[in-house]
Structures are given as structure tokens and as C-alpha cells.
Amino acid sequence: MYEIVSSVKRNYIADLALHEKRLDGRTFDQFREISVEKGLIKSANGSARVKIGKTQVLVGVKIEHAEPFPDTPESGVLMVNAELLPLASPTFEPGRPDENAIELARVVDRCIRESETIDLEKLGIKPGEDVWAVFIDIYVLDHDGNLIDASALAAMAALLNVKPPEEEAWTLPEFPIQKRPVMVTVSKINGKLMVDPCLDEESVADARISIATTEDGSICAMQKGGTGYFSREELEKAYELARAKADELRQHLR
Amino acid sequence: MEKPEKLIVDGKRLDGRAPDELRPLKIEAGVLKRADGSAYVELGANKVLAAVYGPREMHPRHEQQPDIAVLRCRYAMAPFSVEERKRPGPDRRSVEISKVTREAIEPVLFLELYPRSVIDVFIEVLQADAGTRTAGINAAAVALADAGVPMRDLVSAVAVGKVDGTIVLDLTKEEDQWGTTDMPVAIVPRKKMITLLQMDGHFTGAEFKQALDLAFNACERIYEAQRQALRERYAIKQGG
Amino acid sequence: MIHVQNRELVVPGQLIAEGDYRLRDGTFREGKQVYSAVVGLAELRGGEIRVIPLQGRYIPSRGDVVIGVVVDSHYSGWILDLNSPYTGNLFVSDLVHRKVDLLREDINKYLSIGDVVVAKVKDVDERMRVQLEIDQPWMGRVEKGKLVEISPVKIPRVLGRKGSMLKTLQDVGRCRVRVGQNGRIIVLGRDHRMVNAVVEALLMIEREAHTSGLTDRVRLMLEKIVSGGGD
Numbered sequence: 066m067y068e069i070v071s072s073v074k075r076n077y078i079a080d081l082a083l084h085e086k087r088l089d090g091r092t093f094d095q096f097r098e099i100s101v102e103k104g105l106i107k108s109a110n111g112s113a114r115v116k117i118g119k120t121q122v123l124v125g126v127k128i129e130h131a132e133p134f135p136d137t138p139e140s141g142v143l144m145v146n147a148e149l150l151p152l153a154s155p156t157f158e159p160g161r162p163d164e165n166a167i168e169l170a171r172v173v174d175r176c177i178r179e180s181e182t183i184d185l186e187k188l189g190i191k192p193g194e195d196v197w198a199v200f201i202d203i204y205v206l207d208h209d210g211n212l213i214d215a216s217a218l219a220a221m222a223a224l225l226n227v228k229p230p231e232e233e234a235w236t237l238p239e240f241p242i243q244k245r246p247v248m249v250t251v252s253k254i255n256g257k258l259m260v261d262p263c264l265d266e267e268s269v270a271d272a273r274i275s276i277a278t279t280e281d282g283s284i285c286a287m288q289k290g291g292t293g294y295f296s297r298e299e300l301e302k303a304y305e306l307a308r309a310k311a312d313e314l315r316q317h318l319r
Numbered sequence: 320m321e322k323p324e325k326l327i328v329d330g331k332r333l334d335g336r337a338p339d340e341l342r343p344l345k346i347e348a349g350v351l352k353r354a355d356g357s358a359y360v361e362l363g364a365n366k367v368l369a370a371v372y373g374p375r376e377m378h379p380r381h382e383q384q385p386d387i388a389v390l391r392c393r394y395a396m397a398p399f400s401v402e403e404r405k406r407p408g409p410d411r412r413s414v415e416i417s418k419v420t421r422e423a424i425e426p427v428l429f430l431e432l433y434p435r436s437v438i439d440v441f442i443e444v445l446q447a448d449a450g451t452r453t454a455g456i457n458a459a460a461v462a463l464a465d466a467g468v469p470m471r472d473l474v475s476a477v478a479v480g481k482v483d484g485t486i487v488l489d490l491t492k493e494e495d496q497w498g499t500t501d502m503p504v505a506i507v508p509r510k511k512m513i514t515l516l517q518m519d520g521h522f523t524g525a526e527f528k529q530a531l532d533l534a535f536n537a538c539e540r541i542y543e544a545q546r547q548a549l550r551e552r553y554a555i556k557q558g559g
Numbered sequence: 560m561i562h563v564q565n566r567e568l569v570v571p572g573q574l575i576a577e578g579d580y581r582l583r584d585g586t587f588r589e590g591k592q593v594y595s596a597v598v599g600l601a602e603l604r605g606g607e608i609r610v611i612p613l614q615g616r617y618i619p620s621r622g623d624v625v626i627g628v629v630v631d632s633h634y635s636g637w638i639l640d641l642n643s644p645y646t647g648n649l650f651v652s653d654l655v656h657r658k659v660d661l662l663r664e665d666i667n668k669y670l671s672i673g674d675v676v677v678a679k680v681k682d683v684d685e686r687m688r689v690q691l692e693i694d695q696p697w698m699g700r701v702e703k704g705k706l707v708e709i710s711p712v713k714i715p716r717v718l719g720r721k722g723s724m725l726k727t728l729q730d731v732g733r734c735r736v737r738v739g740q741n742g743r744i745i746v747l748g749r750d751h752r753m754v755n756a757v758v759e760a761l762l763m764i765e766r767e768a769h770t771s772g773l774t775d776r777v778r779l780m781l782e783k784i785v786s787g788g789g790d
Contacts, residue, residue, distance in 0.1 A: 164418040167411045175519040272422075274516065284527055287502070287518035292425040294512035297531060304524060355616065374616060374644040385686055388644075427571075429587075429596065433618070434687045436644035464571050467615025467712065469596035471587065472572030509572050549570045549598050553613050 075269045079255040088266065089118075093259040094306060101218065101317045103226040111227030111240075115219035118263060119209035121153075124201060124219040128230050131198035133189070141188020141196045145174035147203035147216065154208040172288045173203060173217050176246050176277040180285035182224065184241035190234050197235075199224075210264035213275045213288075214314075217248035222318055246285050247314045249307035250275040253293060258303055260310050274300065276307035280315070322497045327483045332494070334363075338487045341477070341537055346457065346544050348465045348552035356466025358548065360458040363491065364448035369458035371466040374436035388433035392421040394455055396444040416452045423456050423476065423505040423515035429469045438468060449495040450478045453503050456515065461545050465552065473545050474514060475538040476505035479530040486526055488533045500526075504534040508542040511535070565603050569595040575608055585610030600769060613769070617643040617711035617741040619689045623680045624698075626706070626739030627691065629670050635661055637670050639678070642708065642741045645687045649678060653692040654699070675701040677737055677745070697737070704737075704747035707758055709765040711742035716768040717761060724764065724774050731781040732757040756784040 081087060091097070097118030106112035109125035131142050147170035149157045162170070177183065188197035201223065203216045227240040252262035252270040262270055271293025277286040284304070289295065295303070326333060336342070342363030351357035354370035361367075377383040394416040398404050409417075420442065428438070440463065442455035453476035460473040480490045482498035495501050500520025506513055522530065561576045563569060575586065576593045585597045586608055595601060599610040619625065619641060627639030627647055636650040651659050651666045659666065670676065676699060681692040693699045709717070717738055718725050728736050734748035734757045744761060748754045760777045767773055 162411075164414050167414045168418055171411060171415050179519040179521065282524065284518065284522045284524075285520065287516055289419070289513065289516040290422060292422050294426050294507065294514045295516070296511060297513065297535070300513060300516070300531070301528065304527065308524070356614065376644055376646070433644060434685070436687075464598050465614060467597055467612050469585070469587075470571035471594070471596070473570075546570050546573075550568055553568055553598055 074265065078266060078269045082255040082257040082259070085257070087259065089263065091259075091261075093257065094310065096261040096310065096314070097263065099218075099314065099317050101222045103222055109223075110230065111223045111225070113219045113222030113226055114206075115215045115222060117211055117215045117218075117261060119207060120211055120215050120264075121205075121207040122212065122215040122219045123204040123206055124216070124223040125204070126220075126223045126227055127200045127202070128227065129198050129200065130190070130195055130234070133193065133196040137185075138193040139186065139189040139196070141183070141185040142198040143174070143178055143183060143185060143201070144198060145170045145177070145201045145203070145220070147173070147205065149205050149208070149212075153205045157205075157208070168288070168290070169205075169212055169216055170203065172213055172275060172286065173201070173220050173248075175286040175288075176217050176248050177201070177220060177224070180244045180246040180277070180279050182221070182242060182244045182246055184243050187237060187241045195234075208264065210267045211250055211261050214248050214250050214261060217246070217277065218314060218317065221245060221247065225318060244279050244285075245315055245318055246277045246279045247311040247318075248275055248277040248286070249310045249314065251303040251306055253295065253299065258299060258306065260306060274303050276304055278308050278311045282308050282311075323493065325483060326494055326497055327485050327487075332482070332487065332491075334491060338485050339533055339536070341489050341540065342491070344541065344544055346461060346548035348461050348548045354462070354466070356462045356464070356468070358458040358461035358465060360454045360461075362450060362454045362457075362489070364446060365444070365451055365454045366446040367451060367454040367458050368443045368445060369455060369462040370441045370443075371438065371459070371462045371468065372441075373438040373466070374433040374468070375439070377435060377437040382437075383435045386434050387430040388428075388436045388438050390421055390425050390428060390430065390438050390440065392417050392424065392440045392442065392459070394420055394442045394444070394452065396447060396451070400444050400447045416455075419515050419517060420452060420456055420459065424459055424463070424474055426512065426514050427460075427471045427474055427507055428463070429471070432469060438463075447492075449490050449492045449501075450503070452476075453478050453505065453515075456505050457541055457545060461548055464549055472507050472509045473542060474505050475508050475541040475545060476503065476515060477534055477537045477541060478503040479534045479537075481520060481522065481526060481530070486529045486533060488537050500530075502530055502534075504531070504538070506535065506538045508538055561603060563601045563603075566600045568599075569601045569610060570598050571596055575601050575610075576603070579606070581607045583607055583609035585612055611715075611769075612712045614710070615712050617641065619643055619645055619647065619680050619683050619687070619741075621680055621683055623740040624738070625678055625680060625691070625741045626701075626737065626743035626745060627676050627678055627741075629672050629674045629676065631672070632667070632670070635659075636666070639676060639691060641689070642711070642743060645689050647678065647680070647689040647691040649676070649691040649693075653681065653690070656693075670700060675706060675745070677701060677739065701737075701745055704735075704745045705754055705758055707744045707746060707761050709742050709744065709761060711740065713765045713768045714738060714740055714742060716764055716773070717744065719774060724777065727774055727778050727781070728757055728760060731778055731785065732760065733785070752784065753781075756781055 272291035481500035505515030
């Protein structure tokens with residue numbers, strides 16, 4: 066569904082950007098207030114709710130038995146799914162995940178998978194037959210922009226919250242987490258780069274780039290979105306911004 | 320397939336290429352009769368067809384935009400295009416690729432010229448060997464020009480990545496599967512605007528910049544091949 | 560400064576010139592630079608630059624003569640397909656040129672679905688809603704003749720400079736030819752052989768639109784058929 070943005074609002078936000086200002090008075094490199102609450106859902110193995118400003122995302126992690134993929138018979142399975150719930154925005158509709166939900170899930174999936182955050186090789190039970198599957202379900206509860214960062218952070222927090230299943234088949238001392246990747250989205254408005262766009266900013270932005278970095282500052286996933294573009298210089302600047310902000314966001318995972 | 324012990328031996332890749340070498344590229348414009356515009360791209364073992372219909376009347380009507388044309392992109396893989404038969408119909412991967420493809424192309428179109436209409440771009444991967452989304456974008460750009468759709472420029476795309484610790488251009492299936500990193504990039508060549516960028520794997524900051532260098536250089540060559548394909552298509556027509 | 564030859568083949572994004580030129584169709588400007596927006600032939604005339612497109616759909620423009628096909632009707636008129644992203648609307652009052660009492664009169668007697676109509680584009684608004692009218696005696700429903708469809712971008716060639724090609728087609732081909740800017744053409748004539756010959760000629764014009772000496776070749780071809788040497 067299309068959201069019509071009035072030209073008044075568009076011009077206002079663009080004009081603010083030109084003067085290095087934002088709607089809510091933040092600086093370009095400033096996130097909204099972040100809160101991370103872990104373990105709210107008892108029926109899940111791990112869970113977390115992340116709020117970035119008014120945006121709210123809940124992630125539940127379930128760990129269950131599954132058949133391994135034929136090409137990795139001894140490794141556990143990772144699945145990421147995202148739901149843009151109709152209660153989270155007047156523009157979200159019930160039904161099958163649309164391209165935005167699919168993109169969100171796949172970007173978070175790559176962030177966790179490619180950084181080898183979970184040591185999936187340790188999650189085998191019976192080679193070729195039985196392995197542990199980690200299901201990460203992203204539930205978007207309130208959409209006020211920057212769902213990617215909120216979802217990735219909530220997923221990471223939920224993984225750090227995981228209590229392994231109380232079964233004989235589980236033999237590891239703890240859930241095998243190796244990395245803590247953090248995603249930072251940089252929006253481009255009127256030629257200016259800013260982190261953590263709120264919904265109004267998102268709706269007038271030319272483009273965004275989401276960059277996931279691990280503790281050592283290396284990149285494990287990126288995704289450009291929106292119908293605008295980035296120059297090479299902007300991209301490199303976005304990376305520096307994302308890297309610096311990731312350290313700050315990572316503090317919330319402790 | 321088993322993972323090969325090494326993907327790069329003595330500075331050469333398994334198919335004999337240097338790290339900064341593109342696979343053989345062939346682009347042909349105007350290959351379909353019914354479509355308003357079309358193009359066929361071969362990149363190594365990739366075979367990709369793109370067709371453009373429109374601008375045409377938008378159905379369903381409620382998806383019309385009152386002041387601009389809507390660009391719709393559909394990326395699809397033929398069931399026989401990959402080793403293990405792919406179930407027909409859109410899966411999550413193709414939905415995502417369709418979206419980023421649209422976002423990669425839209426910046427070059429003058430959509431405001433055709434209110435309420437739709438421009439449909441259909442990309443069909445007939446044979447896949449990694450890099451299909453970028454091959455699809457290359458084909459789509461040529462097909463749009465072939466359809467006479469006004470554009471600010473073409474869009475050129477290529478994947479770069481990291482294999483055995485080396486930054487390489489235009490990954491094959493093996494390199495994509497066993498390598499560390501894959502980063503598809505689309506560029507509007509004239510203004511050097513990056514309109515698609517995805518990445519998964521591992522890059523340090525320095526590697527990221529090196530990979531971008533490779534992508535920019537390769538896109539220049541792809542751009543020239545795209546323009547040449549268009550010139551050839553219309554030079555024949557002029558001959559008469 | 561000009562970067563291409565006159566009538567050189569250009570592609571989208573190609574730099575044509577730099578400076579204060581007047582821009583016509585198929586071009587756009589970024590700063591001082593003038594670029595082509597389409598695949599076509601760059602034409603530089605006086606201070607004007609245009610790119611003659613080699614491909615593309617018909618976009619209605621006020622004053623154009625078009626040939627439409629009735630695809631739907633509503634209480635006060637008809638919707639016509641124009642071989643374009645946009646359909647045209649024809650009110651009954653713009654067809655019969657009088658006030659029509661829609662309660663009393665059944666307008667279905669004037670036009671039916673599938674009818675071919677020659678009309679003029681009366682108006683196009685900014686949302687590309689197209690109003691048609693019949694304002695010449697030779698416009699309106701087409702009862703007979705052969706309907707040919709060619710690429711709309713080739714229509715200027717069918718007309719020729721100052722209508723020279725059209726004159727050749729009609730005079731030498733002994734037919735009446737109604738040309739719609741939307742790529743549809745109606746050929747009317749008594750002699751079936753000549754109607755077919757003109758249709759042939761039109762398809763030849765489409766194929767060879769951007770070659771020189773085309774009018775002469777069309778004339779020769781038609782003359783040959785008229786003198787009985789055809790086929």
C-alpha cells in the first residue's frame with residue numbers, strides 16, 4: 066500500500082536536513098532512545114523486545130528438532146521470519162508476507178548467518194536425521210521507522226537470552242553464540258546522511274543503506290533500499306557511521 | 320559438489336580467470352517479438368532474458384498512481400535453471416530480488432511522463448551460475464531502452480566478493496557457495512550512482528573499498544557492452 | 560558544443576551537446592549538458608535538439624488525429640482503445656454535435672463495441688485523461704477499408720515532409736489513406752489490388768523508415784503495380 070506524503074512535510078524534512086537538523090531535534094548521528102528487554106515470553110526459548118523511539122519489535126526464538134539440510138547433515142538449521150502485523154501500522158495488511166516483510170527477514174537472516182553468530186555446527190544431534198533448528202520470529206508491534214535495526218537488535222538480544230531446551234538430546238553447556246553483529250541503517254535525505262530514520266524521515270528519504278558489523282568492525286551484511294542512490298563517498302561515510310554506532314548499540318546487548 | 324581444496328591456485332581461479340576478470344559477456348537487444356522491448360544476456364553460464372511491456376494501462380486499477388507510472392519488476396528462475404529443480408512460482412528469494420531490482424532501475428526512469436500507467440519488467444533466468452540478479456538488471460536496462468522508455472542512463476550491475484581471502488570479480492556458483500563474501504552492486508554509470516548494493520559474508524573496511532573498485536571498473540565495461548548491443552540492434556534496422 | 564553528428568544513432572544517457580539549446584522530445588538536460596533519453600537519431604536543427612525515437616508507445620497529445628476501437632460504453636459515451644497506455648473518452652455530444660437527451664435517446668445506435676473510429680484528441684489533462692471529438696466530416700465511424708497497425712514512431716515517415724509520402728500513397732496508389740498518430744492507418748479504395756499494394760507500401764515504410772530515397776522507392780513500387788507489372 067502506498068503512503069501519500071504531503072509535499073509540505075516532505076519539504077519541511079528536506080529543508081531541516083539541509084540545515085543539519087531533524088524533526089525531533091536529533092543530530093544526524095544520533096539514535097532515538099533505545100531499550101532492550103529480554104525474556105518476556107516464557108513459551109519461547111529466548112525473547113526480547115526492542116524499542117527504538119516509538120518503534121517496537123518483539124522477537125521470539127524457538128529451538129526445536131528438525132531434519133538437517135542434505136548438504137549440511139550435521140549442522141543445525143537457522144530460520145528467520147518476519148511479520149508486519151496489521152496492528153503495527155495502518156498500512157500493514159493481513160495475509161502472506163509482502164516484499165517488505167520478506168526483505169526484513171532476509172536481511173536479518175544474513176546478518177546472523179553470515180557472521181556465524183550461532184555455531185550451527187554444534188547443533189547436530191544425529192547426523193543426517195536430527196538436528197536443532199533455531200527459529201527466529203520477528204514480530205513488528207509498532208512501526209515508527211527503522212524496522213531493520215530494531216529487528217536485528219531484538220533478534221540478537223533474543224539469541225543472547227536463549228535457554229536451551231530441557232531435553233536429553235541437548236548436550237551443550239550453553240547456547241553457542243560466537244558473535245554479536247549489529248545492524249545500523251543510514252538514510253539519505255536531501256543529500257544528507259543520518260542514522261535511525263523515524264517513519265516520517267523514512268517516507269521522504271531517497272534511499273537507505275543498512276550495514277551490519279561485528280565487534281571487530283568488519284562487515285557481515287549490507288542492503289541498500291529505496292529508489293534513490295548512493296555515491297561511493299556517501300557509501301564509505303555510511304560505513305564509518307554504521308561502525309561507530311554499532312559499538313554504541315552493542316552496549317544494549319549486555 | 321564437494322568443496323574444492325582451493326578456489327584460487329597461483330593467482331588463477333578454477334575457471335582460469337584472474338581475480339579481476341569478467342566471465343564472457345554477450346548482450347543482445349530486441350530478441351522477442353511481442354514485448355515492447357527485450358534483451359538477452361549471457362554471462363558465463365548464466366542465460367537471462369528480460370522483457371518490457373509498457374507503459375501500459377495499470378491493472379488492477381487501484382494500484383495506479385495518479386501522477387506517475389508504476390514500475391513493476393518480476394525476477395523468476397525457470398525450474399530447470401538450477402541443478403536441483405526449483406519449484407515454480409515466487410519464493411522469498413525471488414520476491415526480495417524483484418524488489419531490489421526495481422529499486423536499482425527506478426532512479427533512471429522518467430516515471431512522471433506516464434501518469435496512471437505501469438511499466439512491467441519481466442526477468443527470466445533460464446540457466447543460472449551465480450550473479451543472476453545482476454545479469455537480470457543488465458538485461459532489464461537494455462530491454463527498457465529497446466522499448467523506447469525514456470531513461471536518464473542505463474544501469475549496469477555486477478557481483479564482487481571474497482574467495483580464499485582474495486577480492487574477486489563476478490563470482491561463479493562454486494565461488495559463491497564456497498567463498499566468504501558475495502556483494503552484488505548496480506551502478507548508474509554516467510553519474511556513478513550506486514542503486515543496488517547487497518552483501519553477505521565478511522569484509523574488512525579496506526576490502527569493502529577494494530571490492531567497490533572492482534565493481535566500478537567492471538560496470539564500465541558492461542555499460543559499453545549494453546550500449547553496443549543497442550547500437551547493433553538499431554544499426555541493422557537502419558540498413559534497410 | 561555538439562558531440563554527435565546530425566542524425567547519429569544515440570542511446571539513453573548519451574551526451575549530445577553542451578550549451579543553450581532548445582530541447583525537444585527525447586532529450587533532457589543536466590546543467591549545461593544535453594543528453595538523449597531514448598534510443599534514436601539525434602537531430603540538430605538551428606538551436607534545437609531532438610531525438611527521433613526508433614521505438615515507443617503512442618502518448619496522446621491535444622490535436623492529434625487518432626484511430627480508436629470502441630472497447631466499452633457508459634451512459635453518455637464510449638471508451639476507445641488508442642493503442643496507447645491511455646484510453647480515450649468520447650461523449651455522444653462530441654460525436655453528433657448537438658445536445659442529446661440521454662433519457663429519451665438510446666445512444667447505442669451510434670457506436671457499438673468493436674467499431675473503429677477516426678477522432679481528434681480534444682483534450683488531455685495532467686492525469687492523462689483523454690477526451691476525443693469528431694469535428695471533421697471525414698472523421699467518425701469507419702465502415703470499410705483495411706486497418707493497418709504500425710509502430711507509432713514511424714507515423715511521421717508515413718506522412719512525409721509536408722505530407723509528400725501520404726500524397727504519393729494516395730495519388731499513385733489510388734486509395735484514400737487515413738493516418739492516426741497512434742500507429743493505426745485505414746486504407747480505402749475500390750481496387751483490392753491497389754489497397755493491398757498500399758498496405759504493402761506502408762509496411763515497407765515501417766521497415767525502412769530511416770533510410771533515404773524512400774518516397775521514390777514507394778512511388779516506383781506502386782507505379783509498377785498500377786501498370787499491371789506487380790506481384
